[in-house]
Amino acid sequence: MIRIGDAPSVRRLLIGIALTLTALLLLLPLVAIFAQALMSGIDVYWQNLSDTYTLAAIGLTLLVAVITVPVNLIFGVFLAWLVTRFAFPGRRLLQTLIDIPFAVSPVVAGLVYLLLYGRNGWLGGWLDAHDIQIMFAWPGIVLVTVFVTCPFVARELIPLMQAQGSREEEAAVTLGASGWTIFRRVTLPNIRHALLYGVILTNARAVGEFGAVSVVAGAIRGQTNTLPLQVEQLYQDYNTVGAFTSASLLALLALLTLAAKAALEWRAARRETAT
Amino acid sequence: MSIRLSQIDKTYGNKGRGSKGRGSKGHGHKDDGRTRALEPIDLDIHDGELIGLLGPSGSGKTTLLRIVAGLEQADGGTIHFGEREVTHVHVRDRRIGFVFQHYALFRHMSVFDNVAFGLTAMPRSQRPSSGEIRTRVMQLLEMVRLQDFAERFPAQLSGGQQQRVSLARALALKPDVLLLDEPFGALDAKVRQELRRWLRHLHEELHFTSLFVTHDQEEALELSDRVVVMSNGRVEQIATPDTLYRQPANRFVFEFLGDVNRLEGDIEDEVLTCGNARVAVPGVEDGRRELLLRPHEIRLDDQPGPRAHLPVSVTAVVPVGAEVRIELEADWLGEPWLATISHADFERLAITRGKRLYAQPSRLHRFDTPRPQTLAPLSIS
Amino acid sequence: MIAQALTRRRERRVLPGFGLSLGVSLTFVSLVLLLPLTSLVGQLSQLSWSQYWFLITDPRLLASYTVTLLAAAVAALFNAVFGLLMAWVLVRYEFPGKRLVDALMDLPFALPTAVAGITLATLYSSNGWIGRLLEPLGISVSYTWIGIALAMAFTSIPFVVRTVQPVLEDLPAEVDEAAMTLGASDGLAFRRVILPYLWPALVTGTGLAFVRSLGEFGAVIFIAGGKPYETEITSLMIFVKLQEYDYAGASAVASIVLATSLALLLAINLWQGRFIKRLHGGRG
Numbered sequence: 001m002i003r004i005g006d007a008p009s010v011r012r013l014l015i016g017i018a019l020t021l022t023a024l025l026l027l028l029p030l031v032a033i034f035a036q037a038l039m040s041g042i043d044v045y046w047q048n049l050s051d052t053y054t055l056a057a058i059g060l061t062l063l064v065a066v067i068t069v070p071v072n073l074i075f076g077v078f079l080a081w082l083v084t085r086f087a088f089p090g091r092r093l094l095q096t097l098i099d100i101p102f103a104v105s106p107v108v109a110g111l112v113y114l115l116l117y118g119r120n121g122w123l124g125g126w127l128d129a130h131d132i133q134i135m136f137a138w139p140g141i142v143l144v145t146v147f148v149t150c151p152f153v154a155r156e157l158i159p160l161m162q163a164q165g166s167r168e169e170e171a172a173v174t175l176g177a178s179g180w181t182i183f184r185r186v187t188l189p190n191i192r193h194a195l196l197y198g199v200i201l202t203n204a205r206a207v208g209e210f211g212a213v214s215v216v217a218g219a220i221r222g223q224t225n226t227l228p229l230q231v232e233q234l235y236q237d238y239n240t241v242g243a244f245t246s247a248s249l250l251a252l253l254a255l256l257t258l259a260a261k262a263a264l265e266w267r268a269a270r271r272e273t274a275t
Numbered sequence: 276m277s278i279r280l281s282q283i284d285k286t287y288g289n290k291g292r293g294s295k296g297r298g299s300k301g302h303g304h305k306d307d308g309r310t311r312a313l314e315p316i317d318l319d320i321h322d323g324e325l326i327g328l329l330g331p332s333g334s335g336k337t338t339l340l341r342i343v344a345g346l347e348q349a350d351g352g353t354i355h356f357g358e359r360e361v362t363h364v365h366v367r368d369r370r371i372g373f374v375f376q377h378y379a380l381f382r383h384m385s386v387f388d389n390v391a392f393g394l395t396a397m398p399r400s401q402r403p404s405s406g407e408i409r410t411r412v413m414q415l416l417e418m419v420r421l422q423d424f425a426e427r428f429p430a431q432l433s434g435g436q437q438q439r440v441s442l443a444r445a446l447a448l449k450p451d452v453l454l455l456d457e458p459f460g461a462l463d464a465k466v467r468q469e470l471r472r473w474l475r476h477l478h479e480e481l482h483f484t485s486l487f488v489t490h491d492q493e494e495a496l497e498l499s500d501r502v503v504v505m506s507n508g509r510v511e512q513i514a515t516p517d518t519l520y521r522q523p524a525n526r527f528v529f530e531f532l533g534d535v536n537r538l539e540g541d542i543e544d545e546v547l548t549c550g551n552a553r554v555a556v557p558g559v560e561d562g563r564r565e566l567l568l569r570p571h572e573i574r575l576d577d578q579p580g581p582r583a584h585l586p587v588s589v590t591a592v593v594p595v596g597a598e599v600r601i602e603l604e605a606d607w608l609g610e611p612w613l614a615t616i617s618h619a620d621f622e623r624l625a626i627t628r629g630k631r632l633y634a635q636p637s638r639l640h641r642f643d644t645p646r647p648q649t650l651a652p653l654s655i656s
Numbered sequence: 657m658i659a660q661a662l663t664r665r666r667e668r669r670v671l672p673g674f675g676l677s678l679g680v681s682l683t684f685v686s687l688v689l690l691l692p693l694t695s696l697v698g699q700l701s702q703l704s705w706s707q708y709w710f711l712i713t714d715p716r717l718l719a720s721y722t723v724t725l726l727a728a729a730v731a732a733l734f735n736a737v738f739g740l741l742m743a744w745v746l747v748r749y750e751f752p753g754k755r756l757v758d759a760l761m762d763l764p765f766a767l768p769t770a771v772a773g774i775t776l777a778t779l780y781s782s783n784g785w786i787g788r789l790l791e792p793l794g795i796s797v798s799y800t801w802i803g804i805a806l807a808m809a810f811t812s813i814p815f816v817v818r819t820v821q822p823v824l825e826d827l828p829a830e831v832d833e834a835a836m837t838l839g840a841s842d843g844l845a846f847r848r849v850i851l852p853y854l855w856p857a858l859v860t861g862t863g864l865a866f867v868r869s870l871g872e873f874g875a876v877i878f879i880a881g882g883k884p885y886e887t888e889i890t891s892l893m894i895f896v897k898l899q900e901y902d903y904a905g906a907s908a909v910a911s912i913v914l915a916t917s918l919a920l921l922l923a924i925n926l927w928q929g930r931f932i933k934r935l936h937g938g939r940g
Binding site for chain 3: 001002003004005007010011014015017018019021022024025026027028029030032033036074075078079081082085086088094096097098099100101102103104105106107108109111112113114115116118120121122143146147150166169170173178179182183201204205207208209210211214215227228229231232235240243244247250251253254255257258259261262
């Protein structure tokens with residue numbers, strides 16, 4: 001088969017430019033993270049990792065992810081079910097609304113939460129009176145992270161469930177299955193890859209969110225520092241090796257995310273060719 | 276412009292880009308796991324001829340057409356357009372017009388721009404002026420009877436209209452050769468019939484040399500000056516529609532060109548016996564043999580004839596147009612027979628489902644000899 | 657009225673779970689998305705128009721608008737070209753390491769922005785791996801708008817690649833072939849036939865990259881340095897005002913950023929809808 005751009009000279013030129021730019025823009029920064037982290041040797045690396053503040057930051061980051069991911073998973077599934085299985089007025093509006101976190105600058109996201117729950121905010125007075133601390137504490141970090149990551153699961157599920165249509169579920173209804181059974185036995189097997197992918201993306205973003213979190217965290221070392229905030233703080237303190245040590249953990253997670261995504265896509269592609 | 280192919284062949288490897296192409300479906304397998312798409316093929320097409328490439332899917336007909344177009348490279352052999360050798364000429368320089376099964380119109384361009392594309396894509400030095408382009412495009416649109424649709428977009432046209440635009444687009448550059456890949460395959464029966472007649476007419480008027488691919492026997496026989504029947508990457512027969520039907524070169528061609536009834540039995544003294552059925556087969560040696568006959572080569576009667584004693588019973592009756600299709604069954608038949616008879620015979624015999632009748636073959640064909648033979652049964656002695 | 661419409665339609669619903677999923681979704685959207693956004697409106701309503709106008713036209717802020725828009729535009733245009741090239745190469749060609757390169761395209765989404773920020777800042781600083789090579793040429797990236805554009809470009813790489821790639825994959829071979837049989841050269845066929853097919857995806861991807869770049873914070877601040885009137889981006893201005901407890905000022909700026917992003921997002925969606933309608937048989 002002959003196609004446009006098949007001439008060897010064109011092909012070589014385009015592949016050459018593409019590979020050079022990819023190496024320069026994407027591969028080099030990735031290598032640099034680990035190179036910087038290990039600059040002073042592996043002992044210093046371990047030392048940096050086992051630093052109390054770093055460990056605390058890892059703990060807080062995990063806590064945020066552990067709460068955020070299930071919350072958004074549940075919300076994403078309900079929303080996707082709602083907008084792909086039913087027709088109702090305002091459906092498009094709802095779909096547009098959940099895209100807002102993608103469009104909003106993370107700093108603005110942090111700001112609106114600060115305005116709501118902060119000392120001078122609408123709920124701030126009430127919270128203060130009941131001695132509940134949300135801003136500049138971990139609940140605030142969780143809240144903004146939920147905000148920032150809420151579209152991911154729904155975004156993965158909606159196009160897929162729309163394309164699949166509801167015939168299979170309708171068939172299950174005619175066979176007398178209950179709602180939960182239908183979801184678990186008919187819908188879930190069809191969407192589990194997309195669901196998993198949505199979870200992976202949610203997790204990656206939840207762990208890595210910086211802008212929104214930095215507004216609401218207040219950065220009390222050892223208490224409200226997530227890993228990305230820890231990276232920033234160490235970097236501002238001119239502790240480059242320390243900053244990149246924490247960064248390398250996040251980069252490792254990013255690589256795992258990419259690998260998981262590639263594996264999911266590979267399996268999906270293989271299933272497609274098999275049928 | 277005449278087309279001459281000599282020793283064109285093609286094999287798809289396990290790897291490589293070709294194996295992903297759609298030309299790779301089916302075909303004969305070679306021992307080393309590679310797929311032979313085309314056996315070496317010779318083909319001479321005269322100037323102004325309309326040739327149909329006919330075969331089942333996977334027979335290599337589309338691959339052959341695409342090789343002529345330059346969309347695929349043959350492994351060996353040569354292609355000449357007239358005196359010009361084009362074997363290694365890039366598709367864009369071959370001066371061919373190509374019509375795709377799914378039209379392949381540029382959906383973001385109006386009908387006018389689609390037809391004008393080839394002209395506007397010419398190098399500036401050869402490109403006609405925009406006035407000339409406009410005149411030429413409007414002429415073409417008039418020819419395909421779409422002059423009122425120039426400003427429409429492809430999505431606003433029916434399938435038949437889109438295919439006409441596609442044809443006008445292919446003809447805009449006055450190609451030496453027009454190639455059509457299943458041009459009517461995606462259209463419904465009625466539109467297909469209409470377009471076929473219209474293409475035939477256009478061909479007679481403009482006299483371009485064309486080669487088209489089809490898997491529809493009727494289409495091939497109706498349109499072509501000559502038909503190339505292909506199977507498994509081989510040419511089975513090249514002949515006029517008439518010859519093809521009357522003198523099929525082999526069993527494949529016979530079976531592919533129409534419905535076929537089979538009769539298998541033991542022959543002794545020029546009589547074939549199968550259960551309680553008997554039929555005279557003059558000149559056939561003793562032994563177990565299979566003979567074939569077409570539905571219209573069966574006569575039905577309520578008495579056994581002098582040359583055949585073939586008791587059958589009617590299982591289905593379908594009146595179609597000028598004839599009636601009768602499905603027949605018998606103990607001695609492996610699979611049911613199909614007979615087509617006239618309405619007059621149908622009424623005379625008062626045929627209903629379940630009625631018992633006697634079949635009388637007017638001709639029988641055998642393909643187990645080096646050359647196919649046709650025999651007319653004589654009386655059973 | 658909506659409630660009425662809902663009951664009217666209920667009998668036509670076959671599948672279960674409408675009430676529950678509607679309840680969960682609306683509660684979530686109201687609490688997580690809408691309530692916080694209304695607090696911004698509440699904060700702004702305490703300002704008079706002249707105060708608001710004064711806050712958002714502060715010269716230092718105006719300079720930040722310019723630098724943010726300029727850098728985001730450059731980043732988006734770079735990504736339009738780079739993304740198109742990568743999508744083409746990944747779809748049309750086979751080469752060793754292709755799957756690795758394909759996977760790497762998503763790195764900017766997977767890598768936390770702060771990590772990207774300090775890495776780029778380190779690489780392009782005057783003694784970094786790349787900055788060291790550029791300095792003799794008189795090009796400084798760190799602490800200039802070029803650095804800001806670079807960081808923005810990095811974080812928005814996947815948008816164009818991932819929107820164009822599937823469209824290019826679905827493009828039937830006949831499109832190429834039709835153009836070639838009509839004598840078009842590679843360049844012409846790409847420009848006049850293939851590019852129009854990719855155009856909606858390309859514009860959408862570039863638009864999304866632009867929106868994302870406008871709001872980018874973590875990746876940019878480290879390499880930007882934050883020199884007033886020169887390398888301060890608008891997101892940073894909000895952050896700075898917050899640290900000074902100037903909530904009114906921060907809200908005013910945030911409202912500008914928010915309105916711009918939402919307007920752009922809406923424009924992209926509308927444009928896309930109209931374009932698709934035309935290709936599928938709507939009147940030209």
